[in-house]
Amino acid sequence: MTQNPSIGISQSRASTAGQDLVRIVRINEEIKSIVAVAFKINIMALNAIFLAKRAGTTALGFGVLSNELRVFSQDLKSAMGGLSGVIHEAVTEVSVVLKDQRLISLLNRAQEESGGNARVAAALELRQKQMVEHQSQLRAHRRQLKMVMENVAQLVELGGVLAKSAKIEAAYGQGFSNALGQVSGEFDGVVEDIRHSLVNLNKSEFFLQR
Amino acid sequence: MKATQCFYQDGEHKWVAIVRDPARPDCLIDTNEYLVSYNGSGLLLDPGGAEIFPAVFSALSAEFDPAALTGLFASHQDPDIISSLALWLEFNPKLPCYVSWLWASFIPHFGGSAETFVAIPDEGMEINLNGLNLQAIPAHYLHASGNFHLYDAKAKVLFSGDVGAALLPAKSDNLFVENFDAHIRHAEAFHRRWMGSNEAKRAWCERVSRLNIDMLCPQHGAIYQGADVERFINWFDGLRVGVAVG
Structure with a gap:
């Protein structure tokens, strides 16, 4: 059997789309882990607010920052929810592209084996146009995902600043400074975890494609 | 590529089998x-799975203009029967697919829209192919719970879906059954396991015994012709089916 170059191209694109699906799944898993951390920050911040109340006037600043960290965790959760929405749309689009590619591959083989049929050629052309549109949609989702991630990164920077400030405030907590210091250290640690996850997300080859 | 063999012809009236693909993967x-x-119009019966669409399409093209296909007939819902539907619809989005009403909302998972499907009622129906009356004959539970065969009274040909199917050894490429006793050994286990109801089997045997059949054409294996048709019906009638070992 002769090799049809168009089949080769189609199969190579198919494997790219298949890899995209795997990459999106990994991104989604990372997002889920960040959402879990956001939930943890919320609980930690709630405990920190109670601790600050017990510490009284010496931990007023710490209390304000804990409250801000709680708001941060909610903002983060909501931003990650937005990311999940874009991910869902990207999965849909990748699946459609995979279907386009499978149909194109089989139609190409039919065209090759039948020696050429005008209606198959027309169906191929139409399906290829549709695939180009779907790939363009996928690129748009990729850009949107990248943009939302940049916004999340800025939000996480703010979280990092809040955690560092909480550390400083903890030092003024007098009798509670050890306890406050431990809590603020934990804040710093979990924000660092999120930053690490975001770095991983940004490294995904899904974003390296144009 | 699969081979085509015209096994009935009377002027512009033909039955063509599309069989045996040497490039087919063993799986x-x-x-x-x-x-x-x-x-000049064509109806394609059990058009096959998506993976073999290129082989079926190219073989069909060698014999018949695929643009003159006016419909598809699916005996039931299995992937080897009709998972190529999306590809046939790529070729001609207006191609109707005749299938049991039972599967009309299941098969769209392979492709097609509400307009694609012509739902065959349980009692069967006539399908008019440009002036030729074909009869969808009920064969429910043989093996699918909504299952039809297609009878052409003029050609005396019955397309019998999975009934009569034989899982033949590799290189058995005869279009017709040559030696019934040797052939039926390759059909027995299939029928015992796949055919789910002795009552349905008996009803089918009685129903098709009333038809004038020269050739009985299953979806797998070789075609029964002449005296082998009655031999097969009698053999099937006496077989205990719906039997799973273990």
């Missing part, structure tokens, strides 16, 4: 597709 069960053509 795919071998299937027979059939084309009934009449006065």
Whole structure:
């Protein structure tokens, strides 16, 4: 059997789309882990607010920052929810592209084996146009995902600043400074975890494609 | 590529079998597709799975203009029967697919829209192919719970889906059954396991015994012709089916 170059191209694109699906799944898993951390920050911040109340006037600043960290965790959760929405749309689009590619591959083989049929050629052309549109949609989702991630990164920077400030405030907590210091250290640690996850997300080859 | 063999012809009235693909991977069960053509229009019976679409399409093209296909007939819902539907619809989005009403909302998972499907009622129906009356004959539970065969009274040909199917050894490429006793050994286990109801089997045997059949064409294996048709019906009638070992 002769090799049809168009089949080769189609199969190579198919494997790219298949890899995209795997990459999106990994991104989604990372997002889920960040959402879990956001939930943890919320609980930690709630405990920190109670601790600050017990510490009284010496931990007023710490209390304000804990409250801000709680708001941060909610903002983060909501931003990650937005990311999940874009991910869902990207999965849909990748699946459609995979279907386009499978149909194109089989139609190409039919065209090759039948020696050429005008209606198959027309169906191929139409399906290829549709695939180009779907790939363009996928690129748009990729850009949107990248943009939302940049916004999340800025939000996480703010979280990092809040955690560092909480550390400083903890030092003024007098009798509670050890306890406050431990809590603020934990804040710093979990924000660092999120930053690490975001770095991983940004490294995904899904974003390296144009 | 699969081979085409015209096994009935009377002027512009033809039955063509699309069979035996030497390039078929072993993991795919071998299937027979059939084309009934009449006065330039064609109906493709059990058009096959998506993976074999290129082989079926190219073989069909060698014998018949695929643009003159006016419909698809699916005996039931299995992937080796109709998972190529999306590809046939790429070729001609207006192609109707005749299938049991039971599967009309299941098969769209392979492709097609509400307009694609012509739902066959349980009692069967006539399908007009450009002036040729074909009869969808009920064969429920043989093996699918909504299952039809297609009878052409003029050609005396019955397309019998999975009934009569034989899982033949590799290189058995005869279109017709040559030695019934040797052939039926390859059909027995299949029928015992796949056919789910002795009552349905008995009803089918009685129903088709009343038809005038020269050739009985299954979706797998070879075609029964002449005296082998009655031999097969009698053999099937006496077989205990719906039996799973273990």
